[in-house]
Amino acid sequence: MVRGNAKAKAQEKNAKKQAEKTSAKSSLGKSNESLVLKCHVCMALMKNAKQMKEHFESKHPKVAMPAECIGGG
Numbered sequence: 225m226v227r228g229n230a231k232a233k234a235q236e237k238n239a240k241k242q243a244e245k246t247s248a249k250s251s252l253g254k255s256n257e258s259l260v261l262k263c264h265v266c267m268a269l270m271k272n273a274k275q276m277k278e279h280f281e282s283k284h285p286k287v288a289m290p291a292e293c294i295g296g297g
């Protein structure tokens with residue numbers, strides 16, 4: 225039964241290693257694709273249509289919202 229326990233521990237270690245690898249990778253990917261939309265009024269960069277919609281509502285309430293903000297739901 226000791227052997228089985230050791231195996232489980234090894235798997236745990238491996239899982240931890242994999243998680244560290246994955247998180248490092250995903251954080252790198254995020255920095256690349258986090259800012260995708262640009263406000264055509266003040267050139268501010270937004271992460272997604274929802275953020276852009278909120279930005280327009282608070283910063284440019286009198287400017288017509290871009291189609292991608294309305295279509296996104």
Ligand SMILES: [Zn+2]
Nearest residue numbers: 263265266283
């Ligand atoms: Zn703006």
